Amino acid sequence: MTIGFFLREALRSIRRNAVPSFAALASVLVTLLVLGVFIPIVQATTGAANDVRGRVLVNVYLQPDAPKADIDRVHALLGRTDGVKRVEFVSSERAYREERKKNPEAYELLGSNPLPDTFRLTPDDPDEALKLVSALAPQTPGGGRTTADPAIESVKSSKDDTQKILVATRVVKLTTGLLAVLLVIASVLLISNTVRLSVFSRRREVQVMKLVGATDGFIRWPFVIEGMVLGALGALLAVLLLGVMKVALVDPLVADFALLAAPDTIGFGFLVAVLMGTGILVSALGSAISLRRFLQV
Amino acid sequence: MAALEDDLRARDTVAAQRAAHAGASPARPGDPANAIELRAVTKSYDVSKAGLNAATFAVRRGEFVFLVGQTGSGKSTLMRLLIKELEPDEGRILVAGRDISQLTRKQVPFYRRNIGVVFQDFKLLPNRTVHDNVAYALQVTGSSRKEIRAKVPDILRLTGLSTKLHHLPDQLSGGEQQRVSIARAFVNHPPLLLADEPTGNLDPETSIGIMQLLYRINRTGTTVLVATHDHAMVDRMRRRVIELDDGRIVRDELGGRYDASPDVNTAEFGALRSGDDEPDFDDAFND
Numbered sequence: 001m002t003i004g005f006f007l008r009e010a011l012r013s014i015r016r017n018a019v020p021s022f023a024a025l026a027s028v029l030v031t032l033l034v035l036g037v038f039i040p041i042v043q044a045t046t047g048a049a050n051d052v053r054g055r056v057l058v059n060v061y062l063q064p065d066a067p068k069a070d071i072d073r074v075h076a077l078l079g080r081t082d083g084v085k086r087v088e089f090v091s092s093e094r095a096y097r098e099e100r101k102k103n104p105e106a107y108e109l110l111g112s113n114p115l116p117d118t119f120r121l122t123p124d125d126p127d128e129a130l131k132l133v134s135a136l137a138p139q140t141p142g143g144g145r146t147t148a149d150p151a152i153e154s155v156k157s158s159k160d161d162t163q164k165i166l167v168a169t170r171v172v173k174l175t176t177g178l179l180a181v182l183l184v185i186a187s188v189l190l191i192s193n194t195v196r197l198s199v200f201s202r203r204r205e206v207q208v209m210k211l212v213g214a215t216d217g218f219i220r221w222p223f224v225i226e227g228m229v230l231g232a233l234g235a236l237l238a239v240l241l242l243g244v245m246k247v248a249l250v251d252p253l254v255a256d257f258a259l260l261a262a263p264d265t266i267g268f269g270f271l272v273a274v275l276m277g278t279g280i281l282v283s284a285l286g287s288a289i290s291l292r293r294f295l296q297v
Numbered sequence: 298m299a300a301l302e303d304d305l306r307a308r309d310t311v312a313a314q315r316a317a318h319a320g321a322s323p324a325r326p327g328d329p330a331n332a333i334e335l336r337a338v339t340k341s342y343d344v345s346k347a348g349l350n351a352a353t354f355a356v357r358r359g360e361f362v363f364l365v366g367q368t369g370s371g372k373s374t375l376m377r378l379l380i381k382e383l384e385p386d387e388g389r390i391l392v393a394g395r396d397i398s399q400l401t402r403k404q405v406p407f408y409r410r411n412i413g414v415v416f417q418d419f420k421l422l423p424n425r426t427v428h429d430n431v432a433y434a435l436q437v438t439g440s441s442r443k444e445i446r447a448k449v450p451d452i453l454r455l456t457g458l459s460t461k462l463h464h465l466p467d468q469l470s471g472g473e474q475q476r477v478s479i480a481r482a483f484v485n486h487p488p489l490l491l492a493d494e495p496t497g498n499l500d501p502e503t504s505i506g507i508m509q510l511l512y513r514i515n516r517t518g519t520t521v522l523v524a525t526h527d528h529a530m531v532d533r534m535r536r537r538v539i540e541l542d543d544g545r546i547v548r549d550e551l552g553g554r555y556d557a558s559p560d561v562n563t564a565e566f567g568a569l570r571s572g573d574d575e576p577d578f579d580d581a582f583n584d
Contacts, residue, residue, distance in 0.1 A: 005436065016424040208420045211380065212481065213410035214437040215403075 009222035010229060013202075020198030021230060027194045028234025028283060029241075031187035032275045036242045038183055039271060042176040049169035056126040056165060058133055058157040060119040063150075070151035071117060077149055078119055083132050086122040116153060127166060129157045187278070192286030195227055199290040206294045216295050223287040231283030235276045242271075329394055331355045332489055332520035333379065338388035340374055341544075349374050350544035351388070356522065358488070361515040363531050364524040365555055366541035372524035375541070376493045379522075380414055381405050393488065410438055413482030413519075415511075417494035419474045421466040421481075427453065428462045431481045438485065448484055456480040456510060472503035476510065483514055490514060492523045496530065504530060531555040 014021045062074060071089070078087045090098075095115040100107040123129045137145045137155040147155065199206075209219045246268060326334060333356040340348035349371045356362050364372050377383045378390060381397055390397050393411070400408050421430050431452060432445050440448075453459055456476040466474055475495060482490055492511060496504035508523075508530050515521040525531060531538060531554060538553030539546060548557055 002439070013424075204420075205422055205424075208422055209433070209437070210406070211382075211409065211414055211420065212434045212437050213406045213408075215406040218406075218437060 006221040006225055010225035013222060013226055014229065017198060017202070020194075020201055021226075024191070024194045024198055024227075024230045024283065025234045025237075027190050028231050028279050029237045031183075031190055032235050032238035032279055033241055035183060035187055035278070036238055036271060036275050037245075038180060039274070042180050045176050046173050049172045052165055053126040053169050054122075056123065056129050056157070058121040058123060058129055058136075058155065060121060060136060060155050061153045062117045062119075063153045064116050066117055066151050070149075074119065074149050074151050078121060078136075081132070081135060081148075083124050083128050083135070084121050085124045088120040088122075090118045090120055092117050133157045188282050191231070191279075191282045192289065195230075195283055195286035196290040199223060199287060199294070203294045206291070210295070219295065220288060220291055223291050224284045227283035227285075227287035228280050231279040231281070232276065234283075235279030238279070239272050239275055242275075243268075326353075326355050328355065328357070330358050331391070332358045332360070332393060333522065334391040335375075336389045336391070338378065338385045338390055339544075340371075340378060340383060340385050348544050349378070349385070349541075352541075352544070352546050353388075354539060354546055354549055356520060358520055359515070359518050361512065361521045361534075361536045362523070363534070363536055363538045363553075363555075364522060364541065365526070365531060365538055368526075369543075370541040371544040372541055373493055374544075376414075376491050376522075376524055379491055380409055380412060406437075410485060411487050411489065413479075413485070413487040413490040415475070415478050415482050415490070415492040415495045417497035419466070419471075419478045421474060421477055423466055426463045426465055427458055427469070427477050430466070430477055431484050434481045434484050452480045452484045470503075471499050472506060475499060475503075475507050479507070479510055479514070483519070486517075486519070488519060490519050490521045492521070492525075494524055494526065496525065496527050501529065508534065528555040 060074070060078065062071065066074075075087065075089065078084060092113060092115050095118055096107070096113040099115065121132065123132050133155050136148045136152065138148070140146055145154070147153070206219055325331075326336070335352050335354055338349055338352045341350075342348050352371070352375065364375065366372055374383065378385055379392065379397075381400065384398065392408075397408065422433060425433065428449055431449050435445050435448060450459065450462070453462060456479060458473065458476055458480065461469060461473060466477065469477065475498075479492075479495075490511070495511065496507050499507060504527060511521055511523060512534070535552045535554070537551045538548065538555070540548035540550075540557070550557075
């Protein structure tokens, strides 16, 4: 009887207070919609940033025409070096083929192959790339560089590029993270404020209920259930819209844009669960907290 | 209807005897038969607002008491203290022999279910029908639907609202709204009924009807305390009158008038005072 009664009371009050109820529902809908769009974007951006960071390489250029023995010795040396995740040998010919593909005209003019044999190192941690460079080519007091092995001509990590990539990706990650936090706070405030308004418009009613001898719980539950129903409805609408957007807009584009295909983007099912949960929980809590003030009679 | 009517009649006889008794001797402090007892109760508001100043009085079970005085004399403060909406600064308030300052926050709702309250502005729930407004007071106590179906139409018939069951409060006249609020206050048959300016917003004709209803409820044995400005009503009914002035009790008189000045008793409602059966009077309720 009691749960049925609370449910009936909640539905009645939604019907009777159509305008504030609609406002609450709409604010849940809008904030969850924005949140639902934003969460995958943040994740995709972070994923892309991590991907870029993963591409930071250290190139070890060998002396021109280094003999096979030197190449093997350097390979072994690099294998022993700390902080190296992967060593890839790129022969002079392969480098030439790759570069010519990128820039055929320039290499046509060049005629011969000016590229040395190269080792491409992937560092364990992209932020440590520059340390790796110093380890393989220590700075001399005079300002020049020696190398860890005579067969190594030079070691480069395209310093500027690496630095830029590291800074840029860090900024992207921080910004999106900050925006996400702000957005969540804004959603919570917006939803709870709207709920607060609709509770405020009924404070007289609450006062009367108290005078008739209703316990706090008896007054509170219909309001909380009302909040939950509105939150669920708003979230459901937001999820439906997001679903339509996903099918109509995002899915066709995934094939063309690597960003959207980032592997660690949130699953749609999980996203739906998060949005529904947020909508229901925030609305219910908003109702309960807003009511507290009016129950102190 | 019939059951309630029988119940009311049975209680009428008891109450009539009690009323006669009450008329003979005033309530004494410490008497277990007291419905309400105030001992040196003081309540003051921040600065200028008047509260209550060392108020002491007792009301016997089944009494009908008028509380009179100017605006700001402390009548409403007293009412709000009795329903524990306010806490006294000093002194003790006993209701049905129990010190209400001992009640915990959780107990207050249950305490309030034993008191019917009627206000000048009716305080009905605006988006509920007449029936649902009255039913709410029962739902609060966890009554079953069966009980609600049995009691609500009964009490609405008694208050003359049977034809307005499905109206919303704003579709009713002031007098009708006040009847709804009385029905709500009395549907649980509380031993004590408080009315704060119940006729304050009503014309004299309508006021008589409301006061008759309160009187009728009193005759079932319910203690009734009415705070009012209504000179004519107090003078007609000639019940016990407690006058407040600036938070102090300045007069406590059995069968008194609104004003203290001694005057010849020309009560048109003499029947009300004596507690006799008055055919015209009862007919007014059975329309």
